[in-house]
Amino acid sequence: MPIVAHNDLPAFEKLRQEGILILDEKRAMNQHIRELHIGLLNMMPDAALKATELQFFRLIGDSNPIAQFFVHPFTLDILPRGEKAQAHIDQYYETFEQIREQGLDALIITGANVKGPDLSNQIFWEPLKEVADWAYKNVTSTLCSCLATHALMEFRYGQKRHAQEAKKWGVFNHQVSQQKHPLTVDINSHFDVPHSRWNAVYPEQFKQAGLRILVTEEDDSCVHLATSEDGIRTVFFQGHPEYDTISLLKEFKREVYLFIAGELDSFPPFPENYFGLFEQAIMNEYRYYLIKAMQSGQDLPEFPELKIVSYLSNSWCDTADAVVGNWIGLIYQLTHIERDKPFMDHIDIENPLGLE
Template identity: 55%
Template sequence: MPLVAHIDLPTFQRLREEGEEIVDLERAKHQDIRELHIGLLNMMPDPALEATERQFFRLVGACNQIVQFHVHPFTIEGLPRGEKAQAHIDKYYQSFAQIKAQGLDALIISGANVTRPRLPEEDFWQPLMEVVSWAKENVTSVLCSCLATHAVIQYCYGIERTRLPAKRWGVFSHRLTNKNHPLVAEINTRFDVPHSRFNEIFQSDMERQGLKVLAVSQEAGAHLAVSPDGFRLVFFQGHPEYDDISLLKEYKREVMNFYRGDRPDYPPFPEHYFNAEAQQLFADYALHVREAKMTGIDLLEFPEALVLEHLDNTWSDTAKAVFNNWLGKIYQITHQDTRIPFMDGIDPKNPLGL
């Protein structure tokens, strides 16, 4: 069922233009369909703030459960913001106090950029942990993405992430390690997921603390895991929400960082992402960038438009299926009062009866 445009967020219009079905609030009021209220704690930096909204809203809207989806974006203190992004947040985002008062059926926590060696040193750590502490008691299920996964696992289970020798960057093949868990019901046993991170929590460390790992990559490590109860906390180390151009945008940013002198080396290609034609285009452009940097000639435009036809999205169908399973289970066990996480008779320590 579609998303409900319950606020005047520009993301709704953008998704309409992409062909997504969005229901306005007045029409939704006349439909006798149950609502699910999902929080989106968006911690992404300014350039990715609105794109992250669209990506997660799109995954929620693709769910085929018979329910009206109300997604509530909010953020926390401790994240540096520019004037434009702050204005967007002030106009369209709710406060955490409002979120707590109304309650949620589900919560998505995005990744974030870090600036300190250890996560508890980040300015956003304490505000984030306040959200997590509340959600663990009051929300049916919390889905964490990338940095949020690392932060929540450290907070809840004491596992610190490990710095990798090089950035884990690209699109990697994964396989299911538990085909019977409801979150992965009827999805492909092998599927792709994009990753973009410098750190990792290893499968062995997760399992040592009782987490259940559901999908792993031989190259990229554990991607999908759940808390020992099987459902209250869901962890992504990758980025299944990414658009087909997300890694391209990151590559462009790194190329420009090299040109400006903000990184010493020319960035490698994201792994398993660019085909041979795209790699040749970017190899030629790399020669030009180096020449422009050395000689001062004008830098030609980044050849983004030329490679779009060479990009394939090999992960979104699986991402949509996992989200559909996640929201479907929430629909089955959450209380109709958003301030109460479970309907009567559901055991919070084993909500899916696994």
């Protein structure tokens, strides 16, 4: 929550120059604090549907202990669902028509299951465009996660993602490149982010689109966090700061089972910078006995998840909470008291944050 400059104390101006959000007294008196309504467009496949809900709900809830949030999950009707997942959606999710009628202050768009390299051929393409275009006109800010970032970069800015030679998979160190932007002003200057993707939109593409790059990998080879040119109306993640500590372990386990089923030619590599020496030793032992059992036709050893799960480290969630907390704080400063209007009347929608 911001500080109110209720007198001419020089410290207020000094903090403003550092990028800290300081409200003048007139603006503070006109600001009406209410609950925030945040939409979650969950496009993940059935197996990850509920886990994705938990990850983003947790990220929102951890970001601010004072504010009150109504999180409204919805999905795209065109996505195929199994019986259990559809029953869950029917019982707990809202429809896009309901979302559009009632309005949102903020929107989060998840990734999705993709078949083939071309995003524009995916069944979710046109419905996703409809949601994103509506949100840009009617929602204060939209946060895109990984594949959603790739989709918006293509259909809004004409920047297609590129296939990588190898999957970017693991936990990677990043650096803040714009320390005075309100989303990054008070977070760690270096921090980790999980990634799990075969494709990338490169820094040059973000620059060509006129976007603001806020966080990159230390060698500047990868953008993790960027915003639309106005600084807030669209926020792009290429990584997965919402991931739980065990998320990469679950992905690795699925890869191992694909190897067992013959769908992979070799035992999968470890996610980079994720397993410590102890966990690697356990997994190397498991790999040895698994391959031996597969070759001899013996019973397969159990995947050693329980042996290592308590040793896994999480080096990203505190900064993820800080970034999302800043995002939500900015939405509070900008959004209209009426839920179906994106900005307060005096806000310049082309530059809501007054950035240079």
